[in-house]
Amino acid sequence: MPKMGELTLTSVDEFDFRLLIKALGKGEKGSRALTFDEACLLLEGFAKGKATRAQMASAMMLMRVRGETTEEISGMVAGLRRTVDKDWHSLEVDIDWPVYAGKREQLPWLLLVAKLLAKQGVRVMLHGDSQALPHRRHVESCLASLNIACCTTPQMAKAALHSDNIVYVCAGDLAPVLDECRQLHQELGLRSLIQTAARCMNPTNAPISLRSYFHPGLDTVHQGICEILFEKSEYHAGSVAIFKGLQGETECNPRVATTITVVNGQTDNIAVSSLSIPTLLEGFSGAKVGQAELSSDILALLWREQEPFSADALTSLMSRTMIEQALSSVTATLAAVLLLLSRKSAMTELNTTAIITTEQAVNLSQQCWTNRFNTADSPLKQWLNEEWLCAV
Numbered sequence: 001m002p003k004m005g006e007l008t009l010t011s012v013d014e015f016d017f018r019l020l021i022k023a024l025g026k027g028e029k030g031s032r033a034l035t036f037d038e039a040c041l042l043l044e045g046f047a048k049g050k051a052t053r054a055q056m057a058s059a060m061m062l063m064r065v066r067g068e069t070t071e072e073i074s075g076m077v078a079g080l081r082r083t084v085d086k087d088w089h090s091l092e093v094d095i096d097w098p099v100y101a102g103k104r105e106q107l108p109w110l111l112l113v114a115k116l117l118a119k120q121g122v123r124v125m126l127h128g129d130s131q132a133l134p135h136r137r138h139v140e141s142c143l144a145s146l147n148i149a150c151c152t153t154p155q156m157a158k159a160a161l162h163s164d165n166i167v168y169v170c171a172g173d174l175a176p177v178l179d180e181c182r183q184l185h186q187e188l189g190l191r192s193l194i195q196t197a198a199r200c201m202n203p204t205n206a207p208i209s210l211r212s213y214f215h216p217g218l219d220t221v222h223q224g225i226c227e228i229l230f231e232k233s234e235y236h237a238g239s240v241a242i243f244k245g246l247q248g249e250t251e252c253n254p255r256v257a258t259t260i261t262v263v264n265g266q267t268d269n270i271a272v273s274s275l276s277i278p279t280l281l282e283g284f285s286g287a288k289v290g291q292a293e294l295s296s297d298i299l300a301l302l303w304r305e306q307e308p309f310s311a312d313a314l315t316s317l318m319s320r321t322m323i324e325q326a327l328s329s330v331t332a333t334l335a336a337v338l339l340l341l342s343r344k345s346a347m348t349e350l351n352t353t354a355i356i357t358t359e360q361a362v363n364l365s366q367q368c369w370t371n372r373f374n375t376a377d378s379p380l381k382q383w384l385n386e387e388w389l390c391a392v
Contacts, residue, residue, distance in 0.1 A: 006035060006038075007019050007020070007023065007038065009037055009038065009041055012041065012044050012045050012048055012050050013048075013050060015041060015045065015050070017042065017045050017050065017051040017052075017055050018055070020034060020038055020041075020042050020051075020055075020059060021055055021058050021059055021062070023038070024058075024059055024062040024063065024066075025058070025062050031062075031066070033063075033066070033069045033071065033072055034059075034063070034069075034071070034072050034075065035071060035075070036071045036072075036074055036075040036078070036228065036232070037075065038075065039071065039072045039073075039074075039075025039076050039078075039079065040075040040076070040078045040079040040082070041075075041079070042056070042059060042075075042076075042079070043075070043076050043079025043080060043083070043177065043194075043197075044079045044082055044083065046177060046180070046181075047079070047083045047175070047176070047177035053180075053184065056180075056181070056184060057184045057187075057188060060181075060184065060185075060188070060190070060192040060193070060194065061188060061190060061192075063192070063193055064190055064191065064192055064193070068192075068193040068196075070221055070224035070225055070228060071228065072193060073193045073196050073197055073200075073221070073225055074224075074225045074228040074229055074232075074234075076193055076194060076197040077197045077200045077201065077225060077229060077234070078229065078232070078234045080175050080177070080178070080197055080198065080201050081201055081202075081203070081234065083175045083176075083177055084174055084175050084201065084203045085154060087153075087154035087155070088154050088157075088174060088203045088204060089203065089204060089205055090154070091125070091154060091157060091158055091161060091204045092123060092161065092204075093123045093124070093125045093161065093204040093205075093206040094122050094123045094124065094206060094207065094208060095114075095117070095122060095123070095124045095125070095206055095208045095209075095210070095337065096125055096127075096202045096203075096204060096206035096208065096209035096210065097110075097114060097124055097125065097126045097127075097210050097250060098126075098127055098128065098198070098199040098200075098201075098209075098210065098211070098212075098250060099126050099127070099128040099138070099139040099249060099250050100128045100129055100132065100171070100195070100198060100199050101133070101136070101212065101214065101245065101247065101248035101249040101250070102128075102130070102133050102136025102137055102138040102139075102247075102248075102249060103136055103137045103246070103247045103248075103249050104136060104137075104247055104292075105137070105247075105291040105292040106137070106246070106247065106291050106294075106326075107137065107142060107291075107294055107296060107298055107299055107326070108137070108138075108139045108142055108249065108251065108299075109251060109299075109326050109329040109330050109333070110139070110249065110250060110251035110329075110333055111126075111139060111142055111143075111146055111148065111299060112146075112299060112302060112303060112330050113251075113330055113333045113334045113337065114126060114148075114166055115146050115148065115166060115303065116330075116334065116368060116369065116372050116380075117165075117166075117334075117337065117380075118164060118165035118166035119165070119372065119375055120368075120375065120378060120380040120381050120384065121165060121381070121384065122165065122341070122384075123161050123165045123166070124165065124166045124167075125157070125161070125166075125167055125168075125169065125203075125204055125206065126139060126148075126166070126167070126168040126169070127168065127169045127170070127171055127174060127201075127203065128140060128168070128170070128171060129170065129171040129172070129178065129182065129198065130170075131182060132182055132185070132195065139168065140168060140170070141296060142296040142299055143168050144296070145296040145297050145298075145299045145300045146299055146300060146303060147164075148164070148166055148167070148168055149164065149166075149167050149168065150167075150168045150169070150170070151167050151168070151169055151173075152169070152170070152173045153173070157169060169203075171198050171201075174201065174203045175198075175201065175203075178194070178198055181194040196218075196221070196222075196225075199211060199212075200222070200225055200226075200229070202235065202238075202240075205235075205236040205238075206238065207236075207237070207238035207239065207344055208238060208239050208241070208337075208340050208341070208344060209238065209239070209240045209241070210240075210241050210250050210337075211226075211240055211241065211242040211243075211250070212242075212243060212244070212245030212248060212249060212250040212251070213242070213243075213244060213245065213248065214244065214245065214247070214248035219242050219243075219244070219261060222240075222242045222261075223242060223261055223263055223272065226240045226242070226263035226265070227263060227265075227270055227272075229265075230263070230265030230270050231270065235265055237265060237266050237267060238264075238265060239262055239263065239264045239265075239340060239343065239344065240262070240263045240265075241260050241261070241262050241275075241336065241340055242260065242261040242262075242263070243258050243259065243260040243261070243336070244258065244259075246329060251329055251333050252277055252329065252332035252333045252335075252336050253329070253332070254279070254280035254281045254325065254328035254329050254331065254332045255279065255280075255281045255325075256279055257276055257277065257278050257279045258276065258277040258332065258336070259274055259275070259276050260274060260275040260276070260277070260336055260339075261273075261274050262274065262275060262340070262343070264343075275336070275339050275340075275358065276358060277332050277335055277336050277358065277361075277362075278358065278362070280328045280331060280332055280362075281324070281325065281328050291322060294317065294318070294322075295317075298314075298317060298318065301313055301314045301317070302314065302323075302326060302327075303372075308323050308327065309323060327369070330365075330369055331362060331365045331366055331369065332362075332365075334365040334368060334369065335358070335361040335362045335364075335365040336361075338356065338361045338364055338365060338380075338383075339356065339358065339361045341384075342355050342356045342361070343355055364379055364380070364383060367379040368380040
């Protein structure tokens with residue numbers, strides 16, 4: 001049986017979406033993967049109600065069974081981006097920070113990094129879906145403890161970014177079709193390529209975007225997605241950082257060395273490089289015990305305590321190893337972001353001396369955390385003003 005050839009695509013309103021299901025499901029020898037444009041059209045069609053729930057569910061299941069291609073996932077990302085209200089695209093954001101995995105036990109220490117960056121004038125947008133994996137501890141459940149706004153409209157997000165430089169948005173408020181896809185996932189009991197695509201939206205076209213994964217091989221998938229989207233000019237110029245996150249979340253694990261693949265897309269040029277954050281906790285053990293019961297208020301305590309290891313309010317709730325792991329997660333994650341910011345600065349200013357080393361990034365990260373309340377003359381603000389670079 002010959003494979004079904006590439007289809008002639010029409011507008012979303014006119015296309016017969018049964019043809020895509022036929023292409024995916026035409027028997028063992030006759031079926032094929034969707035092209036980038038076909039996958040994009042399918043997502044747009046479902047968002048507009050032209051592709052039915054049965055058609056979308058069938059497509060997701062057929063792709064899942066066969067194994068999704070990077071072309072299909074990239075097409076879905078492009079389709080998602082086209083359903084996002086243009087007012088989201090117009091927001092001024094420095095770092096796009098998707099947080100979809102949640103954690104099995106630990107609190108999201110990454111929120112402390114995001115808040116610290118925001119305090120120093122770096123605009124951060126976090127987005128995730130806490131209902132997709134409800135058994136995990138998601139960023140959304142911890143926002144109130146650090147007074148981070150959860151916004152539902154571009155106008156609300158713009159105000160939060162103006163006042164606080166940080167905002168969290170639920171995925172369904174960015175692209176409502178994601179709520180419908182999640183309902184299908186839960187009804188079918190299966191994951192799909194949509195869950196990978198949601199992480200890759202970068203709805204505000206931020207120049208730096210983070211990507212985390214857990215399962216082996218997904219780093220290559222994410223790199224391929226980025227390269228396709230940059231090549232097709234679906235992504236604006238910028239950098240995407242891909243790394244294995246702590247329990248899958250977009251946070252560095254200080255107990256192991258973290259390799260970060262950076263896909264940098266500029267006009268007519270895509271470059272791939274790598275960074276590495278060293279192990280900060282050699283031979284470390286025992287911190288997991290009791291972390292599942294920690295309250296999100298711990299985040300506020302860690303933020304405000306200058307001497308966490310001797311603070312009664314904190315040590316009565318956390319062991320020393322827990323505190324050490326949390327602070328090391330902050331150091332490692334912030335160091336990774338600082339390396340990305342230094343590369344962005346170098347590209348923007350055409351100044352290679354702006355690129356800091358990993359050792360400098362770790363040291364600066366520790367200084368920034370220690371001096372996080374000094375917003376007027378902090379190490380990070382000095383560095384952002386290029387004064388710190390002169391000092392080193």
